[in-house]
Amino acid sequence: GAVVSQHPSRVICKSGTSVKIECRSLDFQATTMFWYRQFPKQSLMLMATSNEGSKATYEQGVEKDKFLINHASLTLSTLTVTSAHPEDSSFYICSARVLAGARGNTIYFGEGSWLTVV
Amino acid sequence: QKEVEQDPGPLSVPEGAIVSLNCTYSNSAFQYFMWYRQYSRKGPELLMYTYSSGNKEDGRFTAQVDKSSKYISLFIRDSQPSDSATYLCAMVAGGGNKLTFGTGTQLKVEL
Numbered sequence: 001g002a003v004v005s006q007h008p009s010r011v012i013c014k015s016g017t018s019v020k021i022e023c024r025s026l027d028f029q030a031t032t033m034f035w036y037r038q039f040p041k042q043s044l045m046l047m048a049t050s051n052e053g054s055k056a057t058y059e060q061g062v063e064k065d066k067f068l069i070n071h072a073s074l075t076l077s078t079l080t081v082t083s084a085h086p087e088d089s090s091f092y093i094c095s096a097r098v099l100a101g102a103r104g105n106t107i108y109f110g111e112g113s114w115l116t117v118v
Numbered sequence: 119q120k121e122v123e124q125d126p127g128p129l130s131v132p133e134g135a136i137v138s139l140n141c142t143y144s145n146s147a148f149q150y151f152m153w154y155r156q157y158s159r160k161g162p163e164l165l166m167y168t169y170s171s172g173n174k175e176d177g178r179f180t181a182q183v184d185k186s187s188k189y190i191s192l193f194i195r196d197s198q199p200s201d202s203a204t205y206l207c208a209m210v211a212g213g214g215n216k217l218t219f220g221t222g223t224q225l226k227v228e229l
Contacts, residue, residue, distance in 0.1 A: 032215050043221050095217070097215060105167075106164065106167050107164075107208075107210070109154070109164070110161050111161045112159075
């Protein structure tokens with residue numbers, strides 16, 4: 001079963017509004033989670049690394065004020081797309097790294113969230 | 119030169135065939151190697167995770183790592199139409215956090 005849950009799986013919002021996507025690790029604690037964006041027929045593009053209790057680290061070219069990341073607990077990270085525009089429409093995927101145990105250093109992905117901005 | 123090279127395909131095979139998917143990499147710091155399967159419009163699903171050179175088997179899947187050649191492979195035996203997906207290799211440096219992905223190989227298993 002899924003070890004990383006992402007919600008919502010699909011969202012449609014109006015241009016100018018904000019949308020929040022949640023990423024939860026279900027059976028492990030994740031001090032580090034990652035947020036990706038994926039365009040059709042392309043590989044995943046890392047947007048930012050989310051660290052529990054501290055500021056996220058954004059990749060070059062990713063607007064931190066546009067894509068707000070909060071990692072308030074060891075099992076939850078959220079991505080908020082602020083003032084969304086049609087060009088923000090994409091598939092957003094989170095992942096979380098297992099630190100310890102038999103699955104140590106394994107990275108699991110969520111099911112992804114489709115965002116459509118109209 | 120990309121850190122991880124992977125043939126994007128598409129690769130088309132008949133049902134029951136053995137599929138070989140490969141990636142090469144240039145960064146010797148990579149220590150952990152993963153293969154993910156991604157169906158269209160879904161998040162990647164972890165298939166195999168390996169650390170050391172050698173083979174690791176799980177059901178119809180075998181992951182192979184050759185650190186001396188910087189080459190990893192995923193073999194799928196008795197391929198099924200349900201195996202049709204994009205397969206991504208990914209790797210992490212020791213002590214690192216970020217995955218470095220290959221571009222993904224699109225596989226189609228035909229009846």
